[in-house]
Amino acid sequence: MIMEVNIGPVLINQRKQHHITQQQLADFVGVSKAAVSKWETGQSYPDITLLPSLAAYFNLQIDDLLDYEPQLSTSEIQNIYNTLKKSFTTEPGEEVLTKLRSLIRRYYACYPFIQQMGLLILNHFTSLPGKDVADKQARYVAEARQLFIHVRENTDDTTLKLNARNLEAYTLILLHKPQEVLTLLGTATPTYLPAENLIATAYQMQHDTEKAQAVYQSAMYQHASVGMNYFTNYLTLLTADPAKFTETYRRGKAYAEVFKMATLNPLVYLNFLLATIMGLAQQQQTTVLFQVLTHYVDVLSHTEFPPVLHGDAYFDQIDDWLDTLDSGHQTPRNATMVQQQLVDIIQQDPTLAAYRSDKRWLPLARKLKEVGQHGPQ
Template sequence: MNIGPVLVQERKKRGITQQQLADFIGVSKAAVSKWETGQTYPDITLLPALAAYFDLRIDDLLDYEPQLAAKEIHSIYASLKQSVTTEPGEKVLARLRSLVRRYYACYPFLEQMGMWLLNHFDQLPGKDTPSKLQAYIPEAQQLFVRVRKNAPDSQLKMRARNMEAYTMVILNKPAAVLDLLGTFTPEYLPSESLIASAQQMLGETDQAQATYQSALYQATSVVASYFTNYLQMLLADPQRFAETYRRARAFAAVFDLARLNPLVYCNLLGSAAAGFAQQKQPDQVFAVLTDYAAAYQATTFPVTLHGDAYFDKIGPWLDQLDIGTQTPRNTALVEQSLRDVILNNPVFTAYHDDPRWADIAAAMRPKEKNNHE
């Protein structure tokens, strides 16, 4: 609470002395002085009288704003993301929980704190990954439940519902997922087309183009993730697996995902390489791993969301996202996970004796070392 500076400001603006304020409230001048210097706080029962005296709402008297602007959410998320690799996990977790309590009515913020927990739970206190999952994923889930039940924004509620379902998948509760989402792909009437049509009718051609671009930009990542996950369901059908991978690579090439969204692209390649490894197709494994290593080497860290020559109007849309252009997970952890998914993945152990593995391992060394060589 910042009641002290507010009291000083309001009192001086009205030419009121500390003694006059003390007399009205029924306390000593020393008490008012301590409130203003932050040594103590007024009793909660005095807040209505103080607010009325200065013709303020209690929230204004406390200088409390329950809502955060998008840029403030960006900043808090980025700060927590950075802190997780520089401060003890207990300290970062305490800060997050304190912020959640303070902004418990700011639903976009609660959604992002749930996302933060999902992306960084492995860096928080706990003896092992299973115990951390059981400790922090339900905590994230409760944030999503609160947003789903209380947020006035229908799109935010839908996102929260989907993230709630995602936590259920992580916690191995498939029946709960289907109860929440149903068993069929929902019909989809994209609002993007309606927004763009309205903008075009108003003569706002650039804005309409930007709307379609941002929709396409999101769709590229969504479709790539569909391919990534679908590949893992086709391991017992090598022919369909290969055809799906061929189509996925063609899609990625059309939108230049290697440069537009390298993390999504690497996820796709990692899924394909792991599938070919399980199908015991070494030539395919190393062909995909070579492309993966090249994409890793070409990626500049920290990774940020960005457009390109084709998606040249999406900057304002990216800036207004809840966490802006930053990626959800800490950069150092992202880079490490890109390496671990190849170098420390048991599915590739059988290929370590292949002479081609040495080239892959060398190309996947930490970027700092490669930059000095």
Template sequence: MQIGQIILEKRKEKKVTQQTLADFLGVSKASVSKWETGTTYPDITLLPLIAAYFDLSMDQLFAYEAHLSNKEIQRIYQMLQNTLNTESGSEVLSSLRRFVRRYYACPPFILQMGLFMINHYDYFPGESLKEKQQSYLKEAQGLFRHVKESATTVELIQKARDYEAYTALLLEKPDYVLTLLGEYAPAYFPTESLIAAAFQMKKEEKRGIVTLQSALAQYVFVMMSGLTNYLQLLTNDEEKLTETYQRGRQLAHIFQLAQLNPVNLMNFQLSALFGFAQIQKEAVVLEILTDFGNVMAQTQFPVQLHGDAYFDQIQPWLEQLDLGTLMPRNTQNLQKELLELVLTHPLLAPYQTSIPYQKIQQIKEQQHE
């Protein structure tokens, strides 16, 4: 998708300046310049106006091809995310559906549009959150099934199956989840070790390091997510709940998750927080509220995936991911949602006068300044 290049070419054909085009569209000259260099994309709502100005069809403006590159998929996903902050959910949904129709023959893109839908359905029109969930998760599930049927790679088919199972879980269909995935975790074969060994054999040790670092980073994130889910099953086993929380806290400290992946860490903290609040362990609740407030205060939103001093070779791996360094959920809004979850949860009402709770309240108030 070469929108910027098309705009540049057609502007020169029309012999108009960037400022003239900017004035017509009601944007800045700098915006037009960024489009033409590929730094950013035009807002979705401007695309019909741009097409009309240059007397182009939408397909011509997009230089339409049935299949998109990873970079193009990332840009469309991010463009839709950004539009959530400026347009109504109905308009974003309409844009998403137009993209799906346009690129229905591109399974990797359809997979990401399904992912976008399950991560942002609460923005879309509907009478209630439950109604939205039922409607849009079923629609996303249909997209994942299409990917399973049309994809040609095992990796993509497995991803589509896993996302379909996730939507089934959210739709409270556990039997269907088990039908798709089975009842036991599959045996894992560490292919990254083979890849790294192959690079070492080729005397390309640096590429082997990238491979193993990216695998280790994923292990840490997956381990924290697993512990997050495990905590939710342990409210009737205080000893195991405490042990699991302490081990997760140590893991987060060892790998400095507050800086490396704060969203991953805060999800773990909230799972522990509500578990201990449910069994009325006041001292632990206050400890977790303090930790959560500290992580929230130091995190810069929106959040993107990145390495750190230890995982200092993972950038090439991050950039080749389906969404690159972009988080699947709009993290600017995720900050608000996490704060609201803490400040409105009835289990935490007894702690509203505590210092850690009030600190979190202050963070929320600073959002609106």
């Protein structure tokens, strides 16, 4: 872990708050005004023996005076995230929340870490303490939003800032604040100039074909999952238009087959199938519903848990890129919870209640029960 000390800005801020001049501070600690000036501009640091006096002068703890910024490496962020994720199945939610908030306070200036902790809250807020799901969503999504705002307002990393803004918008959706989403993001579809094209071209100009290929592969891998999500979300808008719903499902399924989503990113594909099942149930398209439901159960039963992000014979140059992700090769949600939810929603959602008496339901229900009992590997 890299430690960055930022005593200069602290001294400037404290002097202004207390209306103290550089000369007054210098006189108190017994140094020259020029020495204080160098501390504040980062040209030098106070001798360690002066730190207690400086902290006492401004009524601060030494840690607050130093304003140290612990910067975690990508692998450290991955390890902490995955450890906390697993804790949801072994510890009470109150204990996990206490650990989570303690880590947030400790690494508040490590913006990639703070963003990942916001994601952890979004992905697992139902396991945190609260009266009910609505209460938990209101409390913890708002807490995650504040973390994303902190990142967006303080990081110098433009990519991280953009991601934080979009995640903040997602929390606003969950908090049912659509106008604030539009205020934050704007109302028009943004023009997209993919940086990956420029990066790959730069590598190509340097005659580094292998790196250029790796960039394109990682970009296509990401966009394949994003595209699948577009189909999923669009389906939910088409319940009242059966013809377009059917065509969107047909195209989405073909898209998934081209990119082998059932094996490369099964959770994204299962969500697409789930949206299709719910829409077909509302449209009372029984025959097609059972066809898709059978496929859903088959994919779910063949999905290994915990699912791991990986390439294949085509995407054979993405491992290095996956290693750079804050979540690494792991999916962001707890595997046990995800698998059980994918089973429970079919077994318990009231949208499917009318179909559970159909004779075609029984073999699917038995297979789902086996999946739920087997649990993640």
